[in-house]
Amino acid sequence: MHRGKSHSFKDFVETQLRDLQSRFGMAMWFLARYRDDDWLLLNSFGEGYDLERGDLLRWRDTLCYQRVRERGPLICTDVSREPAYRDAPVTDQLGIGAYLGLPLTDHRGRLFGTLCALDPKPRPELDQDGAREALLRQAHLLETALVWNLAGLDQQRIAEFFEEESRDPDTDLLDMTGWGRILDQERERCRDYGLSAVVLRVHGDNLNPDDRAEVADSLAALIRHQDMAAYLGHDQFAVLLTENTPCRAEQVRERLLDALNAKGLLMRCEYEPLRTTPGLVQPEVLLNGAVH
Structure with a gap:
């Protein structure tokens, strides 16, 4: 084993x-x-x-x-x-x-x-x-x-994140394909161990490339080492908060927005529980393209 x-x-x-x-x-x-x-x-x-x-x-x-x-x-x-x-x-x-x-x-x-x-x-x-x-x-x-x-779960998550090759070239965060694989891996852990996780959607309007890079760097710096971030296009970012609940996610949401706003990056953020259905794209709004 x-x-x-x-x-x-x-x-x-x-x-x-x-x-x-x-x-x-x-x-x-x-x-x-x-x-x-x-x-x-x-x-x-x-x-x-x-x-x-x-x-x-x-x-x-x-x-x-x-x-x-x-x-x-x-x-x-x-x-x-x-x-x-x-x-x-x-x-x-x-x-x-x-x-x-x-x-x-x-x-x-x-x-x-x-x-x-x-x-x-x-x-x-x-x-x-x-x-x-x-x-x-x-x-x-x-x-x-x-x-x-x-x-060993946190070390497993970190290894999977760094081994995932499907990334957005501008932010070096996970892209849609890599994000989907990471979500499914966490879903398996949730089913096997009875864990729960939360997905954050962080989005803005008409970000220029420098702002997009700044948001990406900020998210990577602000989340825990066992959490994971992605850029999914159309000024939309996503964060997976592992072993987390909506109540605790609200605290993370406020901390992220405060830090981004302090840098002049006016972003919005919603969260939803990670669902265990394999292959499901979350946050769901991404299925319909960019919605601001």
């Missing part, structure tokens, strides 16, 4: 879930992310539940919420006998008879999510010597891979 390669981590997780089901049974196994008070499904293996990658559940409704707070056991062979799990809203919603749940932390020591499994029926055979210790070892292995990969 190569450091920071998100597709390798996805393959690794799928292999782990398949092996866990082979060893311990249970209808479906999941890697789930805790994000914005949601339970976000990143990977799954098995059958029995109408859940797939990208699905969201309300975090406080889930058995994982109870497990993270140690209100229920790691292995629950019969959910109907465990009040914390039995009374969780998701139990009736999904029809859960047995549950396994192991919290995972990220590279900063914060809760990332859970490795968990569900079965529609009770599974008394899971109450066996060594099962808990074996599951903890598997969770530690998965958590180690998770931490390793998360810690």
